[in-house]
Amino acid sequence: MNLFKIISELEKVDPELMDRLSHRRSALSMLGDISKKMALAAAPIAIGSAFNKAMAQNTLTNPNDILNYALLLERLEFSFYDQALKAATLTPVLTGVDRAAIETIRTHELAHVNLLTAALGSAAAPAPANGFDFKGAFATYDGFLTTAQALEDTGVRAYKGQANNIPRTLNPTVGGTVVNLLTVALQIHSVEARHAARIRYMRRGATAGNQTTIFPWINNAEANGAPAVVYGAGNPAATFPAESNLAQGGIANLTTALGATYSAADVSAAFDEGLDNTTVTAIARATANF
């Protein structure tokens, strides 16, 4: 059993493997212990679990935990827009149809908070005691919209990243109505995408960041001033690649594999990518203190 040969083989299919592992010394030392103590025949299984431990970052499995995770994100978003609409710095610039758009988005985020709270019932986590501090995000219109873009695009990735953790047959009664939980999550997910599209296009304005080439969709992994991590790979990267991903459904590169030739920008924009809850939560905590 040549451990280094295995890692070398894995590196061929996952060039970032050693980066991931080197940040997790415990996983490496665990591999060391295994090579000394365990029967060779059992080693592959143990090594497999070590790699899983290093890479599995979607830590939510219980539906209530997933709902509380969504609830935290929705509370964060609602508070963000609520504070923005009340911020004196934004009053002169956030006007007319753009102000109405942000009010619409705030209304949706509050509706999501209320829906998730109702779905969780007594299992709903309490809101953060001291609310959310967005650390100067409302000082300028440009800064506000940049953070809004990051939150909405992250929200889209967050829901997508949980799609396979929600049982397809979970049909709770919410507000007297039987709903399919996966469907509800998808219905919220696409509303967040609509918000993201709107926010991204608002950033084209001269006082809103002047992002003259931004589109409502994500070309490559272009962050347009938002934190790069919002568009980067999650863990495991094989499941949650960066938004620049060109491989889908086992097809290595859609720019050339589909008969016609497509640009990397168009292929990457045609598919949004999911993100694990650990990465999403880190983005949220970098955006606000709570």
Place this chain on the structure above:
Amino acid sequence: MSKLLNSGGDEAEFAKPLYVPIKRRSFFMYAGATAGATALLLSGCGDDENDDVVQPGIVSLGSGDVGVLNYAYALEQLEAAFYAQVIATPYANISADERAALTAIAKHEAIHRDFFKAAITAAAPTMIIPGLTPDFSKVTFSDRTSVLTTAKTFEDLGVGAYNGAGQLIQNPTYLLLAGKIVSVEARHAAYIRDLITPGSFSGSDVVNASGLDQALSVATVLGAAQAFIKEKINGDNVGK
């Protein structure tokens, strides 16, 4: 008009293998052998298709997951053909910005169409539906309002279709793929809606008081899409 469906040049090269050895290996390494094997099979195609009798002029989408994939493929064919025509014959006084955005949307939809064709061909080559013949006779391509109104119909319909179909999908890989595509359709929908009426990106006609987008049944979606497709589409067994 049917030529438009093939304008992506997607006919020739599908014979080449989609799962090259290194990719298959990485897939199994990370997904685990059981999940990988499941992903390469279609959980819904165990049923014999005796109930899907082939009739002239009628296209059956099939059952199970492959039915859902064909359902998506049918809708993406429709959208791709529509935007290809929009770009080929742009409406009067189209702005450079709108042309750029609509060109990008046309590419996204063509990629979705070609991707589904490739994915279904790889997973269930005998069950893929043929290229459909669109009917855009009610669309005035020279008129901005007519084009954008039709685009809004297609995009909102697509969002509602994917949202409604999610719970029908058994294979996790396909569910995640549907999720990857639906949010792009929602971005398109929001953009098109804002072109028609600024601020209508998530209007109350599509997002309800609970902040939820539409989730439409297969029957509802096909009922609306049928007006734009010459073949009769049968989706009775999609996801079943």
